[in-house]
Amino acid sequence: MKTAVSDESELIDAARGGSVSAFTELVESYRNGLLRFLLTRCATYADAEDALQDTLISAYRYLYSYDPRWRFSTWIYRIAVRNAAKLRPLPTAELGDVAAGTPDPLEQCIAASERENLWISARRLLSREVYAAMWLRYVEDMSIKDVARVLDRTPSWTKVNLLRGRRALDAELNPRRAGEDKAYG
Amino acid sequence: MDELGARLREDAANIEAEVSTELDTRIRASLENVTPAEGEKPQARPVSTWWVSGLGGAAAAAVILLLVNLDRPQPPHVPTDNRPPPVEPLVVLELKAEAAVLTQPLKKELENLESDIRKAERAVREEIGLSL
Numbered sequence A: 001m002k003t004a005v006s007d008e009s010e011l012i013d014a015a016r017g018g019s020v021s022a023f024t025e026l027v028e029s030y031r032n033g034l035l036r037f038l039l040t041r042c043a044t045y046a047d048a049e050d051a052l053q054d055t056l057i058s059a060y061r062y063l064y065s066y067d068p069r070w071r072f073s074t075w076i077y078r079i080a081v082r083n084a085a086k087l088r089p090l091p092t093a094e095l096g097d098v099a100a101g102t103p104d105p106l107e108q109c110i111a112a113s114e115r116e117n118l119w120i121s122a123r124r125l126l127s128r129e130v131y132a133a134m135w136l137r138y139v140e141d142m143s144i145k146d147v148a149r150v151l152d153r154t155p156s157w158t159k160v161n162l163l164r165g166r167r168a169l170d171a172e173l174n175p176r177r178a179g180e181d182k183a184y185g
Numbered sequence B: 001m002d003e004l005g006a007r008l009r010e011d012a013a014n015i016e017a018e019v020s021t022e023l024d025t026r027i028r029a030s031l032e033n034v035t036p037a038e039g040e041k042p043q044a045r046p047v048s049t050w051w052v053s054g055l056g057g058a059a060a061a062a063v064i065l066l067l068v069n070l071d072r073p074q075p076p077h078v079p080t081d082n083r084p085p086p087v088e089p090l091v092v093l094e095l096k097a098e099a100a101v102l103t104q105p106l107k108k109e110l111e112n113l114e115s116d117i118r119k120a121e122r123a124v125r126e127e128i129g130l131s132l
Helices: A004-016 A020-039 A045-061 A072-086 A118-125 A128-138 A144-151 A155-173 A175-183 B003-013 B021-032 B047-071 B106-128
Strands: none
Touching: A004 A020, A020 A045, A020 A072, A020 A128, A020 B021, A045 A072, A045 B021, A072 A144, A118 A128, A118 A155, A118 B003, A128 A144, A128 A155, A128 B003, A144 A155, A155 A175, A155 B003
């Protein structure tokens, strides 16, 4: 029985040889996740789609440079981060406040609910890099090391900022507990 | 997974974003027009040519040794003759000294010598015109 890893490496070999269908199959499981991730880093939905397209084209073109010692997801997310950075930035320096009048692509994709989606809160509370680190860690289930590689940061930076992100979101979720924590030092 | 982690995962799943058919078609069309770049893939050397690396390494080592030795500064010339260098003959001073003849006890001899010194000193001072 073939494992997923060997399937992936076979697809990578075929794609390196110029097989578009092999490459399409290879990235099939990453495309939607990448789009959602890019939505948090782009100003509009269209920008996120463009960033996804650029990411997949870059990955296909430079597949020869992929090092199998890395997870493929780590490599492709790293490309996505770079491509998103090339596009027009969000209206504000940080993700927290999207300028009035500009439809927030992330909010557009979240169905109305009684409570606020935690990722919307995260955008309000966290910096762009910490937000991305939280996403990669908790949604994409990446290790600290892989998150650090994607964001081009050190594992120490990643650990510290994941902890900060968690504290900020915990305080948002449990304001009473956060108040007690502050009171007791 | 802890509560916060589970909540983050759940809320991420509530973000409804999927690659549309239109975007998928656009991406496929773009990929068809792209040729994968060919990088330098590390090629394994055939087993039959194992000696190439060995000989190459040996030749490189020999060249490096040669270059290092050529560049090394020449040490100063050391004569191979083990004979010691010629030594200048010692100059022997001729001292006008007389052996002391001790005829009395030592204390008396010391007093006599001191008296002789004083006499000699007085004589010298008189000669050069100094008075005591």
